[in-house]
Amino acid sequence: LGERSVVYTDHLSTGNQTTCGIFGFFYGMHATYWAAAKANSATVHNPVLIDAVTDRGYACKVLARSHFDRHKIKDTTFRDVEVVGQFEGRSVHAWDRQLTDQLKDFIQGNTESDTPWFAYAFYKSTHFSYAYPDSMRIYEPTADLNIALADDDTPVEPIMNDYRNAMRYNDMLIGEVLDQLEALGTPDDTVIIVTSDHGDELNDNDANYWGHGTNFTRWQVQVPMILHLPGIEPGVVNARTSHMDVAPTILTEVFGCTTDPSAYSTGLNLLRDDLTVERPFVIGSYVNYAYVFGDEVFAMYPLNTRKYRFDDIKASAERPPADLMLRALDEVGRFSSEPAGTKGLN
Numbered sequence: 001l002g003e004r005s006v007v008y009t010d011h012l013s014t015g016n017q018t019t020c021g022i023f024g025f026f027y028g029m030h031a032t033y034w035a036a037a038k039a040n041s042a043t044v045h046n047p048v049l050i051d052a053v054t055d056r057g058y059a060c061k062v063l064a065r066s067h068f069d070r071h072k073i074k075d076t077t078f079r080d081v082e083v084v085g086q087f088e089g090r091s092v093h094a095w096d097r098q099l100t101d102q103l104k105d106f107i108q109g110n111t112e113s114d115t116p117w118f119a120y121a122f123y124k125s126t127h128f129s130y131a132y133p134d135s136m137r138i139y140e141p142t143a144d145l146n147i148a149l150a151d152d153d154t155p156v157e158p159i160m161n162d163y164r165n166a167m168r169y170n171d172m173l174i175g176e177v178l179d180q181l182e183a184l185g186t187p188d189d190t191v192i193i194v195t196s197d198h199g200d201e202l203n204d205n206d207a208n209y210w211g212h213g214t215n216f217t218r219w220q221v222q223v224p225m226i227l228h229l230p231g232i233e234p235g236v237v238n239a240r241t242s243h244m245d246v247a248p249t250i251l252t253e254v255f256g257c258t259t260d261p262s263a264y265s266t267g268l269n270l271l272r273d274d275l276t277v278e279r280p281f282v283i284g285s286y287v288n289y290a291y292v293f294g295d296e297v298f299a300m301y302p303l304n305t306r307k308y309r310f311d312d313i314k315a316s317a318e319r320p321p322a323d324l325m326l327r328a329l330d331e332v333g334r335f336s337s338e339p340a341g342t343k344g345l346n
Contacts, residue, residue: 001178001194002226007236008270011225012281012292013198014243017213019071020284021197021223021243026050026077028247028265031284032332034076041075048264049247050077052255053118059110063099064122092124092131093169099123100173104180111184121177123170128200128211130162132169139164147210154210156202163200191254192228193246199223205313216283216290216297217313229253232271239275242267266331280328293324 014024020031027037027047037044046054053060062083068074074083087098103121110117125131129145142165143158174194181187198212201219212220225241227249244267251257252269261269266282268275281292290299292310296317299306307317 001174001192001228002234004234005192005226005228006232006234006270008225008227008241009236009238010240011195011223012221012240012242012283013196013223014282015284016198016216016220017284017286018066018197019073022073022077023284024243025195025197025246028244028251028261028267029335030244030266030282030332032282032289033335034284036336037076038072041072041079044076046079046081047077047247049251050081052251052257054080056255057116059106059115059117060119061103061106061117062120062122063103064120065095065099065124066122092127093133093136093166096123096125096131096170096173100176103177107177107180108184111186122197123173125166125170126163126196126200130159130166132165136165136169136172138168145210150203150208150210152203152206152208154203159202163202187228188230190228191230191250192226194224194226195243195246196223207313209313213286215308215313216285216292216299216310217308218310221283221292221310227270229271237270237275240281241270241275242281245270262334266334278324280324280331282328282332291320291325291328293321293328296320 013021014031015021020034023029023034023037024031026049027033028049045051060081062068062078062081064083065085065087068078068083068085084102087095089095089098099121103119106119107117139161141158142162143155145154145159178187181190199220199222200212201209201217203210204219205215205217209215214220244265246267248261248265248267249270252261253271261267278294283290283292288299288301290297295310297308297310298317298320309315309317
């Protein structure tokens with residue numbers, strides 16, 4: 001897929017955990033708006049991207065066994081959209097198998113009826129603690145990680161092998177979906193995005209951090225990003241990009257929205273804007289957030305700020321650049337009230 005798509009090699013999620021990562025992807029905003037969207041979900045209804053899909057008569061289906069109801073993702077992002085949250089089987093890898101089968105049935109049925117469709121498949125096998133059937137156990141030795149007992153002396157390679165096996169399994173399942181699109185003759189008419197809601201750290205900082213949601217270094221924030229868009233030449237983009245760039249790109253390039261993205265998003269168009277210009281990134285977590293300026297992180301807490309390098313939590317960051325800080329403050333406050341003249345998007 002990467003060979004016939006655009007691959008973004010320095011792509012950041014808008015969160016180091018699920019809710020903030022999904023929010024930024026669909027809303028095209030910094031995750032600092034997540035709490036407000038959740039509190040006003042009935043008024044907001046859905047992000048503009050989902051409105052564009054449903055308004056155009058797309059058949060929609062979200063497949064995710066990840067408590068989207070409990071985490072309010074259903075209410076804030078997928079109102080009036082079918083969300084399948086339960087699958088057969090007793091294991092995570094069995095759920096991903098069922099998810100894939102249902103996704104393929106959904107694609108098959110709508111393609112045969114010539115109905116445009118939108119699907120969001122949220123795979124779980126590559127989420128800690130990593131799951132796969134025995135047939136996918138290629139990398140060995142492996143080890144189950146108990147985060148509560150992990151420390152700097154915990155061997156990483158066996159746990160990484162667990163992750164590699166899980167990734168191999170999800171890669172196979174996604175490959176089945178791509179093969180189906182080929183068989184149906186629709187890959188060149190289908191927008192395909194492969195990415196993740198957050199990263200997972202395996203003591204990459206040598207500071208006893210495991211999993212996600214605990215810091216804002218590259219290991220928990222950077223994620224893969226593959227964008228297959230009909231008519232767009234494949235390539236590799238090394239400039240830093242973000243989940244908040246996806247919605248304005250799709251709204252502009254796929255749905256022909258002519259409204260300036262700054263009216264509804266803090267992101268850029270991945271295909272048209274200059275991605276090399278330095279800009280701020282605001283990453284959300286469970287209870288706090290961080291500004292990321294280049295290689296420097298400023299993690300904000302109620303009573304203090306923690307400063308460190310994006311690649312190394314043990315290295316101190318420099319003073320934040322004033323111009324980027326001012327831009328970040330503007331962006332995190334831009335949609336606190338409705339600007340004049342932005343009630344509708346075209």
